[in-house]
Amino acid sequence: MNPEKALNLLKKHGYKYTGKREALIEIMAQKNRYLSAREIMDHMKERYPGISLDTVYRNLSLFEELKILEGTEWTGERRYRLHCGEDEHHHHLICTDCGRTRRINICPMNAILGEPEDFEITGHKFEIYGRCTDCGAAET
Amino acid sequence: MNPEKALNLLKKHGYKYTGKREALIEIMAQKNRYLSAREIMDHMKERYPGISLDTVYRNLSLFEELKILEGTEWTGERRYRLHCGEDEHHHHLICTDCGRTRRINICPMNAILGEPEDFEITGHKFEIYGRCTDCGAAET
DNA sequence: GTGTAAATCGTAAAGATTACGATCTAAAGT
DNA sequence: ACTTTAGATCGTAATCTTTACGATTTACAC
Numbered sequence: 001m002n003p004e005k006a007l008n009l010l011k012k013h014g015y016k017y018t019g020k021r022e023a024l025i026e027i028m029a030q031k032n033r034y035l036s037a038r039e040i041m042d043h044m045k046e047r048y049p050g051i052s053l054d055t056v057y058r059n060l061s062l063f064e065e066l067k068i069l070e071g072t073e074w075t076g077e078r079r080y081r082l083h084c085g086e087d088e089h090h091h092h093l094i095c096t097d098c099g100r101t102r103r104i105n106i107c108p109m110n111a112i113l114g115e116p117e118d119f120e121i122t123g124h125k126f127e128i129y130g131r132c133t134d135c136g137a138a139e140t
Numbered sequence: 141m142n143p144e145k146a147l148n149l150l151k152k153h154g155y156k157y158t159g160k161r162e163a164l165i166e167i168m169a170q171k172n173r174y175l176s177a178r179e180i181m182d183h184m185k186e187r188y189p190g191i192s193l194d195t196v197y198r199n200l201s202l203f204e205e206l207k208i209l210e211g212t213e214w215t216g217e218r219r220y221r222l223h224c225g226e227d228e229h230h231h232h233l234i235c236t237d238c239g240r241t242r243r244i245n246i247c248p249m250n251a252i253l254g255e256p257e258d259f260e261i262t263g264h265k266f267e268i269y270g271r272c273t274d275c276g277a278a279e280t
Numbered sequence: 281g282t283g284t285a286a287a288t289c290g291t292a293a294a295g296a297t298t299a300c301g302a303t304c305t306a307a308a309g310t
Numbered sequence: 311a312c313t314t315t316a317g318a319t320c321g322t323a324a325t326c327t328t329t330a331c332g333a334t335t336t337a338c339a340c
Contacts, residue, residue, distance in 0.1 A: 016286060016337050037327075052289045057328065059287095073213060076297080077327070093259060102259060108248035108266055119233060119242060121270040126248055130261040156306050156317060177296075192320045197297065199318095216328075217296070 001083045003029050006068045013066060023047050024059055025082075028069060034079040034099030072127065093128040097135035104128065141225045143169050146208045153206060163187050164199055165222075168209060174219040174239030212267065233268040237275035244268065 006025045010017060027043045028035070035043075041056045060080055063069040070083040074096060081101065084090070092101040108126055115121060146165045147157060155161075167183045168175070175183075181196045200220055203209040210223040214236060221241065224230070232241040248266055255261060 014286095018287065018337075020288080050289080052291090053328085054290085054330080055288055073216065076213065076218065078216065093256060093261075095259070096262070102256065104252075106248055106251050108246055108251075109268075111246050111248075112244075112268070116233060116242065118273045119235070119270050121233075121268055122236070123269045124267065125269070126264075126266045128249075128252070128261055128264045130259050130263075133258045154317095158306075158318065160319080190320080192322090193297085194299080194321085195319055 001029075001068060001085045006063075006082075009066055009068055015062070020044070020048060020051065020055060021059055024056070024063070025068065028080065028082045031099075032082060033101060034072065034081045034094060036077045036079050038077075040080065072125070074129070091126045091128075093130060095132040095135055096129050097131055100132050100134070102132075141169075141208060141223045145225075146203075146222075149206050149208055155202070160184070160188060160191065160195060161199060164196070164203070165208065168220065168222045171239075172222060173241060174212065174221045174234060176217045176219050178217075180220065212265070214269070231266045231268075233270060235272040235275055236269050237271055240272050240274070242272075 003022070003025045006029075007017060007022065010021065015021075023044060024040070027040065031043075037057060037060060040060065041051075041053065044051050044056055060069065060071075064071045064080065067083050067085060069080045071078055071080045072094075073079060074094075079099060081099070084103070089107060091104045091107060093104055094101050104126075109124055143162070143165045146169075147162065150157060150161065163184060164180070167180065171183075177197060177200060180200065181191075181193065184191050184196055200209065200211075204211045204220065207223050207225060209220045211218055211220045212234075213219060214234075219239060221239070224243070229247060231244045231247060233244055234241050244266075249264055
């Protein structure tokens with residue numbers, strides 16, 4: 001996902017193109033890692049000091065719905081990153097300090113043979129947590 | 141994990157044995173599924189109407205630390221279930237309506253060969269979400 | 281330009297969790 | 311049994327995250 005495609009997605013669904021939405025997408029593209037709503041809010045304030053909480057939260061939800069962003073949560077906070085769309089389904093190794101990610105091409109669902117009985121699957125989550133070298137992981 | 145072992149674990153670590161802690165463990169053993177702090181609080185109130193929020197939250201944290209309970213979070217709430225300790229490491233299929241679980245013996249970490257460079261792994265999460273038949277899954 | 285539905289603001293409310301001084305109690309020692 | 315004391319609980323408030331909503335502003339279709 002890049003900013004241009006994200007903005008086209010917005011248009012395509014009939015949503016309006018605003019400077020704040022553009023800024024939000026730009027920030028997420030530039031950071032390219034998981035950020036909490038609070039962190040995103042702070043970055044937005046650099047460009048729009050008077051921006052409302054409501055605007056940030058509402059747009060984060062909208063963008064997640066449109067798959068412009070993908071979200072997850074750890075330590076009690078929801079976090080977002082630009083959706084690594086297009087290419088095939090995959091998971092992430094996540095630095096719990098800075099939110100940086102590394103792609104994992106394994107998906108455990110491939111090993112699940114058929115639907116379980118008495119259970120309708122609606123989703124799954126596979127994430128590996130750790131610390132990247134920038135955040136203090138011991139060098140190997 | 142059963143109530144007896146859980147209480148022994150408490151003693152072993154020098155914590156006191158109280159009626160509320162016993163009740164909390166009994167409730168978790170009886171329900172045997174993921175419950176939110178609020179739900180657990182409600183069950184506790186049936187036995188101890190005047191129980192304090194602080195007590196429930198503090199004990200949930202303590203029990204998770206001692207691995208008497210295991211926790212996860214979805215839809216913005218932390219949830220707990222009795223730790224399926226003893227036997228080998230495994231994951232769960234979780235009904236997001238009622239918190240009931242089904243065991244999965246696959247662990248995707250087995251397919252991760254060696255440590256990644258520049259990254260120190262501290263944990264991982266693999267959960268499959270869905271709805272059990274009791275909660276409205278289509279019968280297969 | 282005008283009109284209108286959508287977006288944003290400002291602020292409050294809701295919900296989950298944590299914090300803390302005061303009080304009570306389990307359990308170890310005498 | 312009585313005393314002691316560290317730990318547990320209470321009652322309540324504070325904090326943090328997220329959601330809600332009437333009023334105002336704005337993108338954009340006509």
